[in-house]
Amino acid sequence: xxxxxxxxxxxxxxxxxxxxxxxxxxxxxxxxxxxxxxxxxxxxxxxxxxxxxxxxxxxxxxxxxxxxxxxxxxxxxxxxxxxxxxxxxxxxxxxxxxxxxxxxxxxxxxxxxxxxxxxxxxxxxxxxxxxxxxxxxxxxxxxxxxxxxxxxxxxxxxxxxxxxxxxxxxxxxxxxxxxxxxxxxxxxxxxxxxxxxxxxxxxxxxxxxxxxxxxxxxxxxxxxxxxxxxxxxxxxxxxxxxxxxxxxxxxxxxxxxxxxxxxxxxxxxxxxxxxxxxxxxxxxxxxxxxxxxxxxxxxxxxx
Numbered sequence: 001x002x003x004x005x006x007x008x009x010x011x012x013x014x015x016x017x018x019x020x021x022x023x024x025x026x027x028x029x030x031x032x033x034x035x036x037x038x039x040x041x042x043x044x045x046x047x048x049x050x051x052x053x054x055x056x057x058x059x060x061x062x063x064x065x066x067x068x069x070x071x072x073x074x075x076x077x078x079x080x081x082x083x084x085x086x087x088x089x090x091x092x093x094x095x096x097x098x099x100x101x102x103x104x105x106x107x108x109x110x111x112x113x114x115x116x117x118x119x120x121x122x123x124x125x126x127x128x129x130x131x132x133x134x135x136x137x138x139x140x141x142x143x144x145x146x147x148x149x150x151x152x153x154x155x156x157x158x159x160x161x162x163x164x165x166x167x168x169x170x171x172x173x174x175x176x177x178x179x180x181x182x183x184x185x186x187x188x189x190x191x192x193x194x195x196x197x198x199x200x201x202x203x204x205x206x207x208x209x210x211x212x213x214x215x216x217x218x219x220x221x222x223x224x225x226x227x228x229x230x231x232x233x234x235x236x237x238x239x240x241x242x243x244x245x246x247x248x249x250x251x252x253x254x255x256x257x258x259x260x261x262x263x264x265x266x267x268x269x270x271x272x273x274x275x276x277x278x279x280x281x282x283x284x285x286x287x288x289x290x291x292x293x294x295x296x297x298x299x300x301x302x303x
Contacts, residue, residue, distance in 0.1 A: 007103075007286055010197050014204015023205075031202035032270045035195055035263060040130075041166035043192035047126045048170035049179045057127075059244060060120050060252040064098065064128035066237070067230045067256055068136055071097030074225060088218065090144025091274040094137055095281040096222040098261035099230070101125040103196040104286070105258045109251055112297065120251040133264055134164040141271040199262040206269070206279040215277045222260075222277075223285050227292040231257035239303055250300045257296040259289035 017023050024030075071093050079089035099105070102125045109121040135158060142157045158164055173179060180188065234256045238244045260281045269275040 006197065007200060010200035011204045011207070011283060011286075014201045015207055016204075017201075018205055028202040028205040028275075029270070031198050031205075032266050035199050035202070035266050036270060037162045039192055039195040039198065040134075040163040040263060042188045043195065044126075044130060044134075044163060044166045044170045045173075045180070046185060046188040046192055047122065047130075048167065049173040051123065051126060051174055056248065057123050059238060059249060060124040060255070061128045063124050063234055063252045063256045064101070064132045065136075066234065067099065068093075068097035068132045070230070070233060071225065072136075072140065074229075078221075086144045087273045088277070090140055090271075091268045091277050092218065092222050092225075093140050093144070094268045094273065095260050095265045095278055096225045096230075098129055098133060098137065098264035099226070099256055099258040100261050100286070100289075101129045101255045101258055103262065104289070105255045108258075108293070109254065112254070113247060113251055117247065117251050120248045121255055124252055124255040129261060130163075131167060133261065133267065134158075134161060134167050137264060137267055138164065141267055141273060145271040145273055196262060199266050200282075202266060202269075203262070203279045203282045206275055207283045215274070215280055218277055219280050219284060222281055223288060226260050226281075226285065227257060227289055231296055235299065245303050250303055253303075254293070254296055254300065257289070257293055259285040 014028075017027075075089050075092040075096070078084070079086075079092075101121065105121050105125065106118060110118045113120075138158050138161050139154060142154055179185065231253055234253050238249050238253065262282055265278040265282050269278040
């Protein structure tokens, strides 16, 4: 409940700060930089060394990868067919292709499935959503914001992306079963916990309620893919095709039905991929997702 309250508090605070002249117009860019280059690496170094591998983990991990890859083909096809700008296509791929599997996902899953469900949710989030964001997300953001880049230039963008670097370090720590001392873990967790409030504040600073905005149709399409189509695809693939019926699968499906990933939308905004639409995907996606999640919770009874 505290998480849900914080969501609306920081969104509202950001909207209020828009009206204060003393607040720099580029304040959201500073917040975005802190989120992407400081907070995200801290989360990777805290969580990933603690993951214990099991082949069954491929199902929850696969949620983020499947959702993002299909998002790429779905919006690339529509964008080319309808002649959309590249930045719009890139924005929709990233914002609709990634779920808010941590800040929203963790408390909802814990409330429904307890601590065991939370363990699965962490798997969906860290080697799933977080890694997709740090690799495919950066790849799409780079290609669709910069235009034609060589494979070497794209590789450099990903290789020198701080969250990706720390992800690689964290994976090595996991392999060699090394973790930071208690004080170091506490520091990383504290820094990482600032991701959501700072990201939501940034979103609030950019959020506009314009009746004649050209983004409304794209917002509806993006949220339809994120909140309805993605979990439907995961449900069909895991339950109908692969005949998986465990509680872990239920958690994985519900995580795929969460609102757009806050840091994913921040990444799109940072790369100049329709920042206004990126903010709307979060600002409207979060409250709407509370309604659509009820439907998916009911659907879990039929697994």
